[in-house]
Structure formats: C-alpha cells, structure tokens
Amino acid sequence: MEKEPYKKIKKSAFLDEKKGEVDGGLEMEASTHKTWIPFDLLFHIFLLLPAESLCRVSFACKTLFNMISSANFIEAHLRQSETVLLTLKSVTEENTSLPFARQPHAQSRKFFFQFWELHSGKSRKVCVPYLKNIDRILASCNGLVLTKMKKNAGLAVINPSTRKHIQLPLGTIGFHPDLYGFMRRQLMGGYKVVHLFRDKFNHIRCEILNLSTRSWHAVDGPSSTFGSIIFHAPVSAIGAIYWLPERSGCNHIVSLGYDDEKFLSIPLPISSTKNDRLIEVGGGLLSFVTHATMHLIQVWILRRDGVGGDNWIKRYSINRNYDITGLIPFCTSGCEMVFNRHRRNLLYVYNLESDEMKEVNLDTETMDRDVEQDDMEFEEEVDNGEEFLFYIPHVNSLISGSTPHRQ
Template sequence: MSDYVPQEVLFEILLRVPVKSLLRCRCVCKSWYSLISNPDFISNHTKRTALYSTNTHLVLRRYASDDQEETFTLHYDDDELFGDCQKLDFPFKSSRDYFHIVGSCNGVLCLIDNHTKGLKPIVLWNISIGLSVTLPLQQITYQLFHNEVLGFGFDSQNNDYKVVRIVYSRMSDKSLILPPDVEIFELSNGAWRIISPRSAPNCVLTDSSTASLNGAVHWVGYYNSSEEVGNSNRLVIALFDMTEEVFEELNLPDGIADDILEQLSVTVFGRLLSVIQYKRWVRKLGYHGCCIWVMNEYGVAESWTKLLNIDFWSGLRKVLGLRNNGEVLLVKNDGELVSHDPWSKRSSKLEIHGESSSFFADTYMETLVLLKGKKRLCN
C-alpha cells in the first residue's frame, strides 16, 4: 500500500500516529522502518507531540527503603484515577539506593549513580520506549576536593541532546576555584569533548535542581565561592546555552536574590521558568511552606510573578509539580505524597510513600528519542 502513497504524504500521516503504534508500524515494510527510524522524522514527531501534548499523565519516581526498590510509576492526572498507576520497567540498579535524576527533556531522563567511586556512570533513558544509552566515562578527572554539577538538555539548532558537566576544584576552606572545567557529551556522536566556554562569574550550587527550557539548562547560582549556608552575597539563575555553549544568568524575583541557597529550587511549570522559594526549615519537621514564582516572559526579570503562596505547617520536604486541577503535588517530610489545594488549604492523601528526598515527578511524554541509540556507548 505504501508504494501508492507519496512519501511526503506518508510522512505527514505517520507524524500523527502515537509512539507505541509507530513501533509496530516499523514491521510493515522496510521503507516504513527506515522512515520511522529517520532522525528527521523522530525530530518532527517529537516537536508535534510537545506542541499538542495535553499533559494527562505524570511519571513518578520514589524509593522505598523497606524493600530497597526504586520505583517508576505512570499516573493519570485525575482526582479519582491518580492512584490507579502503571508500574514501569526500570532496567537499572543503583550501587546503593537510587539514582540521582539530572533532568528530563522530551521524554528522556538523564540519570547518574552518585554512589560509585571515581567517575560516575550516566544513563539516558526513554521511559516510553524503554531504550537507554549508557554514556562513556567522562574525560575530566578531578582532585580530592571538588564540586561537580550536571545538566541535560536539547540543542534545537543542531537537533542534538547534550549533557554538560561542570567541575569546580575546591580549596581546603571549601571555596571554589573559577573558572571551572567543563565538558559536553553529544548524543549525535556519542562522545565527550572538553570546552572552554565564556564563564559566568557566578558558581552553580552543587545540589541545585535543574530546569531545561528554551535550549538552555538552568540552575541556582551564587556570587560567593563558598556554599556555606547564609554566606552568599547574591543569588541568580545560572544557565548554560546548549547551542552557543556559553554560560549566562537571569535575575531572580526582587526580594529573594539574597535568600539562602538551600531554600531555592528552579523548575518548569506550564512551560514557564519557575522558582520555588521554600520557607523556614525546622529540623525534623521540614519547611513551613513555599512561594512559587513564574517568569511569564522568558529572560525578562520584570515579568516574574508570584503564582502561589503555600503555608504547610505539617512539614514540607519538596514541591513535585502542579496538577491539571490546580492542586500542587507535595512531599511531606515524613515521605508521604499529598495533593494540596492552595486555596482551601486542604491536602488529600494519595497513599504513596517513600524516602522524602527520592521523589521525582514530571509530565509523561511519549517520544522516539533514542530509538536508534545503542544500549551502551563505550570509551
């Protein structure tokens, strides 16, 4: 049948077909297999999926110390059906408890096993098609004292997925030496390369959350070479442009640029760059709440708006995301997941538990990224 359909028409038809069906369509004939596996088709299909995505599902990661299992589950973002989840096949095992999630982009997670000695294994994993790529070991080694920061994102100009690694040498007094050493992994050629980008004068917080948006990776940055709590002069959003491969920065909302490093988190809500400003931490209880800010016009500091102000006196550990019904997914300090209504101030238990620091949530997106990737890329 495909012999009678012009290639450009077939291309447009298949762009509208869901990922799981496309995987089966590859078995129709060699020409379909070749078309669906083509990088240009994969790129266009991913763009269309992102454009028309309705964000109906969430992927959730947690680790339960009782059974020592790292679990990924798929949830329908609905009040009644959220608990009826599908357990995903997670094909990896951390050397100790659970992987650190560097970031996500177009349905792909970047994972690193921080518990191994020496250079750490890094994996790219497409949740929807179950394929993964294990990256070769990094090129930059380090001394005994160092801080390491990773970011994962998409270079739209070159249609390439990249991992950036920033290594700061650290003095015995914990101050960092600038500029850092930087290297980049490109999925297109499967290799790391050391670069010498124009460095921003700020440092990136080692344990900062990351946000991939508009072709850049974002972290919490600071203008002091010490990460001691309360010892920072000024905070910013540090970013790395994946196409130009340069560091830049964005200003935070007025009034929080002198906040405490550990109380800020950068993320993406509703396709907008967002900052979570956690309220005072109380030992063994957690945070008392948070403020969520969104940048309505990317790159314009004056467009920061306070979206939500959440008081949560029962002990907040982290904000996972915003639900379609307007409620906020929160992890309590005791490891319980709840759905919180910021207006009525009521929280609904979701009967999901785990180590509070292990929780991760993101919008589920089915893509063909990594379809032609190998299981492992060797040095």
C-alpha cells in the same frame, strides 16, 4: 487548507506505497468491508496513545512506522504527554546463568523504573533493558533518563518507553560534590549533558558532552559564586540550563546557553528563600516559584526576547489561610503545579486555573521488601544534611537519545 505538520509527514511517510496503504490515509479491511481512515484522523488518534503502545503499533505497517517515527509526530506527542514521577528500583534475584553448583551463592540485581501517576498515586514498573549495574538516576529531560553506572563504568541515556539506550563515557571523576544535568536546544532539537564539579582549588569547573558526538569538552566555569552545586537540581528550558546558586538568599540565577556554552547571571525579581525552586512550565518556559510570605507563593515566568534582555513576569499567586512555607515546588503538568515536602510520600497538586489544591498519597505499599530495604540503605548514605529528592519529574515520550538531531 492542509496543516503544515501533516504535509511534512506525508512526504516521508508515503514515498513507498504498498498494498493496503494509500496516499493521504490508511486502507484497512474488516471482514468484507474496506475502511479508509484519513491521515489527519490517524495522526490525532495515535497522539492519544501512550508511548509504550506506539512502539508496538509502529511495526504494524510501513505507513504507521513512518508516521510515528517522524520528528513532527514525536514533538506533538511530547507536548501532550503528562508528567509522572520516576525513581529507580532494584531487587535481588538468583543468577540462573551460572553453573548449578554456584547458584545458591550467585545473586544479581534486577533494575526497573517505577512511575507514579500524579492524580491517583498509583505506580507501575518498567524493566531496564540490558543494564545490570546502574548506580542511580542523575537527570531526566523530555523522556530521556541520564543514569550513572556503578564502579565509574560510565553513563547511560535511557528512554524507558522505547527501551532504547546509549552508553556514554563518564566525565571527570575524583572531585566531590559534582552535579549532572540535561540541556536541550530550544529550536531544531539536540541534547547535551552538563557536568559541574569543584576542583582542588574550590573553583567550579564545567564540562559538556554532546549526545551526537558522545565526547566531553571543557568550557569556562561560572564567575558567580555557588554556595553548593548539589542543593538544587538544574532546570533545562528555553535553550539553556539554569541553577539557583545558593540554598537561600539568592538575588540571581545562573544560566548556561546551549549554543554559545557561556555562563550568565540573571537577576531575580525577589530574593529567594529556602524552599524556592526553578521549574519548567508551559512547554519549555522557565519559572521561579518563591514563597513571598507565610501564606503566599508567587510564580514568575522568565521572558527572553533576545533584544530587550531578560524580564520576569508574575503569572500566578497562590494564597492560603495556613502556613505553606513547607511546600516545595516540584514540577508542573498542564495547568497544575506539584509540591512536596522533605522525605514524605504526600504530594500537593495545585490547579493554577481553578485555584484548588488536593493531596495525593503515593502508593508505596506495593513495593517489595527488598526494594524498601535498598532505599533505606541509600538514604542513610546520602543523609548528610543536604537535600535529597527521591523522585524526579518525567514524561513518557518517543524521543531517542541515539538520534538527537532528528528531534
């Protein structure tokens, strides 16, 4: 019996037949022999390719384009994509577009994303298309990267793999501190940008932008007290976005639902400590990773059934015979959980199934000297006693922010 995802894709991928394309597969000619590749096999083969390669392959023929651009394929490819670390870099280059007399004094910034692999620590660069005035990365979700432009010129949502981007209006400005985050719908897709900030009366305000409409609207802020809204980055999971409202000593978390756009407080199974975090695990589940003792880290999973309320389930326990309170939960990739320490280029990758932990040194020696100088200046600007995460977790996907309804 044919699987349902393939049935859906066939309807859109093979409406228009052309020479060399047949319903249920792709006919290819190699020398004097013709080879027919079943559609199911094509689907699984292309799932193994990275997003950048799929973008090039999709223009080979209409059959491949329809398959790779289908919502079912994009979703399946996202589920098997590995997590990498992402940061924004820039270098100074001469502006050759200006008249010759002005060239010696004309310099511009060239921006690119830098990705680090979790296991090898090796990095690679991807140029940022058409955008020359990026300030910094604000959030990442399912392959989409939210960036802020310099001089309050707006926001941009970029997919580094497909090189597509959309520009968005900036939210309310003039209030600090503030925090941006992505929120995605659990079913049927869709993405929103959430902006929290404190007004002049020290109240937490919230506004939301839907990527399909590209317009902001205000919602009622949270009733719970936020000690600081910039200590911990929010996490998008199971149809909502979540925060730890205090740096330590939290007995609850705060959530904002995608559909109802209402804030709720959810009790935690154990009071949080300084280096505890909320992270996404298992393809969209929310996890609370807490340092129960000096030698023990517990991983709790939030189960939301919509009937019996919210329940935390203790899924894993990480025991070590040395002090692990300095390990900060960062992200997950498959059955592995990644930890880091403040301002270090050393990662700790823990396998939840084999109970093995290894160290990974990020290959930062390949950075240009200009890039390192930029980073040093940026760290001096933000080093005010608050937590600063240089890297953010990211997955390379085919999702497009310009057509979120298709996802």
